[in-house]
Amino acid sequence: MWPLRAPGPWRLALAHLRWGARRYSGPPGGPGLRTRLLVTGLFGTGLAVAWLSARAEKEQRQQRRRMEALRSAAVGQGDFHLVDHTGRPRCKADFAGQWVLLYFGFTHCPDICPEELEKLAGVVRRLDAEPGLPRVQPLFVTVDPERDDVAAVGRYVREFHPRLLGLTGTPEQVSQAGRAYRVYYSAGPRDEDQDYIVDHSIIIYLLNPDGIFTDYYGRSKTEEQITASVRRHMARFRSMLS
Structure with a gap:
């Protein structure tokens, strides 16, 4: 069995928006134009937020790795x-x-x-x-x-x-x-x-x-x-x- 992993920001955003789309599907016969625009806007906003969050997390990880590598190089750590x-x-x-x-x-x-x-x-x-x-x-x-x-x-x-x-x-x-x-x-x-x-x-x-x-x-x-x-x-x- 595959090990369970916590969902990343992309999966959470997509799951939330799909649930929202089902909840606001409107009366029988199909959603109205306003509802569809609302869902589309929420979907696009959610994707943008998830993308920005993922990029920020990646940059923070890269910065931490770089600082750790510089510290391990032991350059400029001593006083003068x-x-x-x-x-x-x-x-x-x-x-x-x-x-x-x-x-x-x-x-x-x-x-x-x-x-x-x-x-x-x-x-x-x-x-x-x-x-x-x-x-x-x-x-x-x-x-x-x-x-x-x-x-x-x-x-x-x-x-x-x-x-x-x-x-x-x-x-x-x-x-x-x-x-x-x-x-x-x-x-x-x-x-x-x-x-x-x-x-x-x-x-x-x-x-x-x-x-x-x-x-x-x-x-x-x-x-x-x-x-x-x-x-x-x-x-x-x-x-x-x-």
Whole structure:
């Protein structure tokens, strides 16, 4: 024998409407026009309600599965304790309730970091131009604390966006932040002028207002693609903390 299953919203709506159609079938000889229109309207409304309910339930299930997958990835779950380019101590909790675009790099980077930060700043400007969207906080975290002190980071971030916040700290603090986001970085050999390049991950991270890592964008993603992705995440966002 087949196991019994609870009827879904579609079956419930159809059963209810069929019962209503029988109840309001009218006098012998067939239903009147008004009754038929009423039943047809109820039937269409019931189907629409059932469809919307089923879609909402599906989206909620998908959102829960995505959040569970992001949590299991263990990216961005740890805290960090750094200093911003104004000298103010910062931790992850300072950005709760905000959408955040985060990039790890270094101020002596010859080309890749400037390109990625220009792209990040362009995304923020595009989103700012759309009325009704929440503001995004852009963050830059150095992976070269030896050279990137507060003053150096401050000069650097001003080149890209007025809201771009630069973060630095001790080597141990920067290492902690890098581990939290699984960022790889390694200083290369020094030349005769003691200059060096830092090899590092090239990723822009998106954090939602709950502080949860929500998406990431590699170097191949365009400004337009990132903007569209952030916009979609904003539209679908439902806080998991409330």
